[in-house]
Amino acid sequence: MEEFREIAVGHRRTRRDHAAETAEDYVEAIASLLAEKGICRVVDLARRFDVSHVTVTKIIARLKESGLVVSEPYKPLELTDLGQRLANKSRKRHQTVYEFLLAIGVREAVAASDSEGIEHHVSPETLAAMQEFLNRD
Amino acid sequence: MEEFREIAVGHRRTRRDHAAETAEDYVEAIASLLAEKGICRVVDLARRFDVSHVTVTKIIARLKESGLVVSEPYKPLELTDLGQRLANKSRKRHQTVYEFLLAIGVREAVAASDSEGIEHHVSPETLAAMQEFLNRD
DNA sequence: GTCATTGTGTAGCATTGGCTACACTATTGT
DNA sequence: ACAATAGTGTAGCCAATGCTACACAATGAC
Ligand SMILES: [Mn+2]
Ligand SMILES: [Mn+2]
Ligand SMILES: [Mn+2]
Ligand SMILES: [Mn+2]
Numbered sequence A, B: 001m002e003e004f005r006e007i008a009v010g011h012r013r014t015r016r017d018h019a020a021e022t023a024e025d026y027v028e029a030i031a032s033l034l035a036e037k038g039i040c041r042v043v044d045l046a047r048r049f050d051v052s053h054v055t056v057t058k059i060i061a062r063l064k065e066s067g068l069v070v071s072e073p074y075k076p077l078e079l080t081d082l083g084q085r086l087a088n089k090s091r092k093r094h095q096t097v098y099e100f101l102l103a104i105g106v107r108e109a110v111a112a113s114d115s116e117g118i119e120h121h122v123s124p125e126t127l128a129a130m131q132e133f134l135n136r137d
Numbered sequence C: 001g002t003c004a005t006t007g008t009g010t011a012g013c014a015t016t017g018g019c020t021a022c023a024c025t026a027t028t029g030t
Numbered sequence D: 001a002c003a004a005t006a007g008t009g010t011a012g013c014c015a016a017t018g019c020t021a022c023a024c025a026a027t028g029a030c
Helices: A003-037 A042-049 A053-065 A081-103 A108-121 A124-136 B003-037 B042-049 B053-065 B081-103 B108-121 B124-136
Strands: none
Touching: A003 A042, A003 A053, A003 A081, A003 A108, A003 B003, A003 B042, A003 B108, A042 A053, A042 B003, A081 A108, A081 A124, A108 B003, A108 B108, A108 B124, A124 B108, B003 B042, B003 B053, B003 B081, B003 B108, B042 B053, B081 B108, B081 B124
């Protein structure tokens, strides 16, 4: 009976997901802002996430070190190739989760809100099951 | 066009969910251990979550202040009425998410792992949609 | 009864993601 | 040109969640 082992694995997964979550949301937001208005500044992200500009600045510093973002003082933000790839992957997964929630009868505003958290915990296998469901339906 | 407002609301929701997440997982685990073996100690939780006993001790201190847990030095942990109610609510929601994932074709081990993170981001409305789907199917 | 094992507590540290306050840079309007 | 506004940086703080190292309490074995 190694149920606890299995449970512990689940919790480790969830903690890993949460560690990746900020990077995913930020590169997705940067790509989105670049697409929408051609430019992405720290304040844009601060407004989007409803946090202070200081919080954004510190997180951007880490994303730079992770090789996802490029930025110079007082200049707008850009994504590296790696950052763009992560942004694309995240955007698609997010969209699938959102559409899936709509498909099972959740209202738009609620689906938008719930999908923002759920997306980061959806494994490739579950994502495939959601896509399958959308194609089937 | 207040899309950013809407998006910001979603991110605020996700941050609130994460703040509640630890309490939910812990009272659920305590209730589960009490049901399984009649007693719940700090080490049991440390094993279950795969963290150190120190991490558990600190989190338990907060849950005590929140009125969810009762404990005295060197004694096993207990839940308050409030803690038990939260544990029940969390267990049921977790179970529904797990069964829902199985129902859309996700394998058991993956459903167990994914549901551990997803559960905390499922609103009452989405939970109802999942239950509806399970009853219908 | 003593000793080993198990469980708990506590000190001290790191990282992440929040914040305010304040100073500085850059842009815009007149 | 220059003042006001918008954007950025930096210092310094907090809380949450993780850790190791070490000390102390409780339990069990013999
Ligand atoms: Mn997203
Ligand atoms: Mn998100
Ligand atoms: Mn989460
Ligand atoms: Mn969980």
